[in-house]
Amino acid sequence: MGNFDKIVNLCKSRGFIFPGSDIYDGLANTWDYGPVGVELKNNIKRAWWKKFVQEAPASYGVDADIFMNSKVWEASGHTASFSDPKMDCKSCKTRHRADNLIEAYSKGKVNPDVMTNEEMEQYIAEHKVACPKCGKSDWTNIRNFNLMFSTSRGVTDEGQNLIYLRPETAQGEFVNFLNVQRSMRAKVPFGIAQIGKAFRNEVTPGNFTFRTIEFEQMEHQWFCKAEESMDFYHEYKKKALDFLLSIGFSAENLRYHDHDKLAHYAKAACDIQYQYPIGWEELNGIHHRGDWDLSRHQEFSGKSMLYLDPFTNEKYIPNVIEYSIGADRLTLAVLCEAYDEETLEGGDTRVVMHFHPAIAPYKVAILPLQKNLSEKANEVYSTLAKHFMVTYDEAGSIGKRYRRQDEIGTPMCVTIDFDTLENNTVTIRDRDTMEQIRLSIDELVDYVSKKIDY
Ligand code: GAP
Numbered sequence: 001m002g003n004f005d006k007i008v009n010l011c012k013s014r015g016f017i018f019p020g021s022d023i024y025d026g027l028a029n030t031w032d033y034g035p036v037g038v039e040l041k042n043n044i045k046r047a048w049w050k051k052f053v054q055e056a057p058a059s060y061g062v063d064a065d066i067f068m069n070s071k072v073w074e075a076s077g078h079t080a081s082f083s084d085p086k087m088d089c090k091s092c093k094t095r096h097r098a099d100n101l102i103e104a105y106s107k108g109k110v111n112p113d114v115m116t117n118e119e120m121e122q123y124i125a126e127h128k129v130a131c132p133k134c135g136k137s138d139w140t141n142i143r144n145f146n147l148m149f150s151t152s153r154g155v156t157d158e159g160q161n162l163i164y165l166r167p168e169t170a171q172g173e174f175v176n177f178l179n180v181q182r183s184m185r186a187k188v189p190f191g192i193a194q195i196g197k198a199f200r201n202e203v204t205p206g207n208f209t210f211r212t213i214e215f216e217q218m219e220h221q222w223f224c225k226a227e228e229s230m231d232f233y234h235e236y237k238k239k240a241l242d243f244l245l246s247i248g249f250s251a252e253n254l255r256y257h258d259h260d261k262l263a264h265y266a267k268a269a270c271d272i273q274y275q276y277p278i279g280w281e282e283l284n285g286i287h288h289r290g291d292w293d294l295s296r297h298q299e300f301s302g303k304s305m306l307y308l309d310p311f312t313n314e315k316y317i318p319n320v321i322e323y324s325i326g327a328d329r330l331t332l333a334v335l336c337e338a339y340d341e342e343t344l345e346g347g348d349t350r351v352v353m354h355f356h357p358a359i360a361p362y363k364v365a366i367l368p369l370q371k372n373l374s375e376k377a378n379e380v381y382s383t384l385a386k387h388f389m390v391t392y393d394e395a396g397s398i399g400k401r402y403r404r405q406d407e408i409g410t411p412m413c414v415t416i417d418f419d420t421l422e423n424n425t426v427t428i429r430d431r432d433t434m435e436q437i438r439l440s441i442d443e444l445v446d447y448v449s450k451k452i453d454y
Pocket of ligand 1 (some may be wrong): 167168169170190200202209210211212214215282283284285324326327328329
């Protein structure tokens with residue numbers, strides 16, 4: 001069993017992530033975050049917001065609606081061309097993405113991003129690329145499959161309007177460019193950030209939460225002058241990497257992947273890939289989108305997107321540098337990065353999640369050595385819970401309780417013993433080193449605060 005399967009199993013057994021609609025045998029590719037997972041994901045989102053809004057001068061947050069006027073998706077190009085090249089296996093009737101088939105067949109040596117649909121069909125036919133399900137090579141032609149989920153809005157059957165569940169959060173930032181600029185008296189360059197749900201009817205979802213049909217994105221658009229845009233593009237590439245390093249990723253598991261094939265309006269694009277147990281895969285994207293988005297919204301809405309520079313009196317439509325990362329895909333990468341199996345003295349092994357303390361689900365576990373110490377232990381719990389997420393466990397041997405906390409990555413365990421009643425001190429055990437020190441209860445809040453600061 002590879003580490004990926006072990007991580008998926010741990011996620012279910014320890015309350016990180018459960019299969020969606022579990023008691024009804026699930027719904028394919030939907031996942032629910034459990035009590036531990038929701039803390040982890042919220043902490044990751046908070047860390048992102050801190051870096052890209054709170055600590056970033058001239059960046060403003062928004063929380064736009066999932067439903068948007070359908071003209072938005074015409075302007076953005078999603079109605080016409082947000083699609084995957086799908087092929088059906090005529091033999092077993094399963095559906096696949098032609099680009100994925102080529103990538104898997106060539107073991108990553110051929111890049112389907114630079115191929116047309118006809119070139120992909122030709123490659124698949126010439127190499128007799130087999131269906132991963134049944135092994136035959138009997139394919140339909142490629143058809144482009146639009147990934148947007150649609151629904152209808154209206155109270156009568158006649159008056160129904162087709163609307164879409166947004167496939168990216170970015171458009172909520174673009175359509176609010178004027179609102180944010182005016183209400184915040186923002187001067188270019190400035191940024192708009194958002195965290196929210198997005199939906200895509202993916203042809204081949206899978207690999208746990210890596211590619212799903214409902215997911216959260218954390219996106220940031222930086223509006224700037226064309227002349228300065230390339231410098232900002234490089235700055236955002238670096239910022240995106242620095243953010244990942246700051247929440248505990250090691251540099252050797254991350255790499256830049258510059259795109260060979262660019263959208264016609266794009267000046268540059270790059271992914272940061274992470275080495276998941278399933279291989280190197282995209283974690284986030286940084287895109288230089290020129291003035292495409294605002295120009296298109298100007299054209300389709302009829303509202304001027306021209307910015308008047310108050311210093312030079314120049315009028316221009318700003319360029320956009322987009323940074324986009326999936327909160328769920330990042331949470332999965334964090335889980336993979338943190339997972340470790342250690343052999344201990346005496347031959348035992350322990351599974352431990354080495355989360356950066358700032359994003360660990362619980363910061364502290366309160367563990368009374370015996371049940372009759374629970375009154376004092378609850379007192380300590382209440383004191384700490386005012387400041388941090390804290391968990392409490394009094395069931396089972398202390399060794400087993402430490403292991404449970406290691407598996408959910410709690411950085412500090414506080415044990416309450418009989419000395420605590422005598423002198424108001426507790427023992428703190430460090431998750432990574434397993435070393436223990438003795439500390440006064442009065443010092444605990446300060447001690448934990450310093451440990452989780454980043
Ligand atoms: N606004 C640009 C945009 O949406 P994207 O490369 O399609 O660009 C950005 O998506 C990020 O969103 C990806 O790098 C990935 O982290 C996440 N993402 C995209 N599709 C996803 C899916 N089906 N499931 C989970 N995460 C996804």
